[in-house]
Amino acid sequence: MFTKILIANRGEIALRVLRACRTLGVGAVVAYSEADRDSLAAQLADEAICIGPADAKHSYLSAPAIISAAVVTGCDAIHPGYGFLSEDEGFADVVRAHDLAFIGPSAEVLERFASKEATRRLLGAQGLPTIPGSGMLRDEAHALEEAESIGYPVLIKPSAGGGGKGMRLVRTPRELESAFKVSRSEAKAGFGDDALYLEKYLDDTRHVEIQVAVDRFGNAIHMGDRDCSVQRRHQKIIEEAPSPALSDAARQELAERALRAVAAAGYENLGTLEFLVDSKGDAYFIEINCRVQVEHPITELLTGIDMVALQIRIAAGEPLGITQADVVPRGHAIEFRILAEDPAKDFRPQAGQVGAYLAPGGPGVRMDSHMYPGYDIPPYYDSLLGKLCVWAPDRNQAIARGDAALRELLVDGVVTNIDLHRAILANQVFIDGKVTTNLLDRVGSAPFVAAGNR
Template identity: 40%
Template sequence: MKPKDKINSILIANRGEIAIRIAQTAKKMGIESVGIRTQKEPNAHYLTQMDRILDFPEREKNDIPEFLDIESLVLLAKRNKIDAIHPGYGYLSENAQFAIRCTEEGVIFIGPSPRVIQNMGDKVIAKEIAAKGKVPMLGGSKGCVDTLDEALEIAKQIGYPLIIKACAGGGGRGMRIVRKQSEMKQMYFSAASEAQSAFNNPEVFIEKYLENPRHIEVQIVADSYGNVIHLGERECSVQRKHQKLLEEAPSPALDEALRKRMTDAAISLAKEAGYVSLGTVEFLLDKDKNFYFMEMNTRVQVEHPVTEMITGLDLIELQIRVANGEKLPITQNDVKLNGWAIECRINAEDVQSDFSPYLGVIKALKMPKGEGVRIDSGVTVGSEITPHFDSMIAKLIVHAKDRKTVIENTLHALDDFQVKGLKTTIPFDKAVLHNEVFRKGDFDTSFIEKDMDSMVYREKDEELLAALFAVSHFEKQNKAQDCRKEDLDLWALRNRINNM
């Protein structure tokens, strides 16, 4: 059903699978989806799913990547009389200046207000808001730490280990763990340098470091009428270098009582922040089931499909309706968590080479189908993985009645997922799902380093097949050598006859 008034067209300021995902919901709602064609991938698959395509405007300087060029994107929307911009995830999705420029030019930004984006993006202000909302937090600095001496003094007060984080960003960048005083100087300046490079802001803050916690996030959505609800939680502890690799919903670590406490805290934070839109509150959970606020993401998450699968809700639709000024069409009592869902990020990466991107062209592609199986993808046969963009091929999302069943069903789907021409993370995903620690649900953020013997799963018959291949190859070589020996003997005999 189409929104009541304002939004009739959306410029999707993104690419790949999330651009297609947004276009699908827009089409369902009777809204025109407008995609952006760039010179780096003029024949990209996501463009085939758009109602209208606009070429990215020519620029005098091309030093800013297209999807980070605020002025060009806003100008594109305004000149073509497009009602709203959806930023997707990444790029400018959490950029307050982008939201400000949209507002100034009369374009609806599908996301929270610039003030809220700014506040939640500033980790120090976000912690202050969380404290007002009585959300549990780890001890640490009250604000940004300006000098090494100040950092050392705070370390004395809270003790080691501690973690240094960028005040202006997240995603694992500008983040360093310090386990003893002798490491503080190097880690402090290293974190500040990376923060400057990643966020153009060198400021950092310090908090107590929780060894091997679980990483659990709560999905919330709020409208401009004061209604705030949660849509359950997601388990995001399978990660490497603070980057999520596989997610599930709900979390095997939560019972109903803990879920209630954690989701109540997320709603309290959203209300205290004056939040309006889709958002995610991220928590750390220790072994004693104590949880602590980490940060809030003011955008749709990569892993949002697992929440959609267990709630039956379209999160992008809720996001658009709230941006359109509508009341939430559901209440908390309407939200039911049904079954279990897992998402595997299928990336073009060489797992055995430290997950390095694997560039190349997809020569053949077969994606799994079936009940409870969903694929979110932005590629097709002939698509190229280039250094210009991320290496994601697809997201495989599987839903089933319980966790045991969804693990088995996901493994079957991974068996049916075939990509030729590139190395992918499929063997890694299989290794995780076969791992006994993961299967028991008793894992944390140290899972990959501590509990995985191998980064890739070896099929049961793989070693036997390799041995058979080696034997066959050896026999062929010997046969070839024998043939060459016979040929040489015949050649020698012919020479003797000719010389007689």
């Protein structure tokens, strides 16, 4: 095991990693930027060190600053948290070159899974279903032929595009014929490359992910699934486990397939495989996250496994120590991301000082937050103030506990999305477990905001 770990992150995850270090009996140094001098993690840590200015480019994203901090404080490992440098294979490589351990997959593993497209091919070859698509289209006739075999509706996608740019949705051969030439010239003008391909368009999808852990010795377990369909502009807001979108048989099968594929592809450490599940219940692999996820606590509530401690132990070269038979998910858990955002003002991020703060309690309630009364929220980073998680024996009771906990949670001084959470919990679509990833963006948040204000 390591002797001392540098925590190269901020906010609630820095605190979460610090707690894991303490329970493992490992020393910890919190690396913070000037703007986070008064952060809770920096204050609670036995040791903390300022690595740079508020601008993350020169602090949380600066490999030299982080590694130098680890060296001068006598650390032998670096925990990158999530975001920032957590999936950067170059960083993992430099960390290792300084005789430090990177807590996460090795640089080689990160590199192998760095490209989404290559990862889809890699895991597709290991038997994971990916979204059906075509190769590069030669001409209109070829496009029509491919669309017929994929099945409408299809997306016309420019090969050189990214982030949804230049995509076009077509529902019939007629629409495809009229859109093909325009898409080609737009791609040429926009990306300097007119290569196009087709991908099946999935309407009303759910976001379901499988949590896995693989050690250096090839031992691999999955820890079930999570549903992250409550999203706004691709940002997860509420996550729950297990997913209401899958039957128990389907979730079992998906988790096992995901684990087999990822282990065969040589993955190592904690990982999350994300899938889109369509209205028929078919799952399509989209990407893998090679780090601890924001929403990991709901899996912890279900399985009783300290996932951050597990992640650290795997990075230290220890075997998993548990088998699949030891992983027995129980009950239902929901996570609410408490954000300093104003839903009534287009979710504008809020900075300022937290006045009163009261975390909820009671059976099955967990609050992971770096807030405290008087905490100044720096304007430089994301708006996550904390994660309220609830667990109960079944989903209905979890919803009831979630609502009770949200009512108890008090955050004064800044506008938050607490009321929006309560409104979503009270919404029939959520109660029925039928929320799709496009729901909040399609109907807008306004009805929820309005309901929350009543």
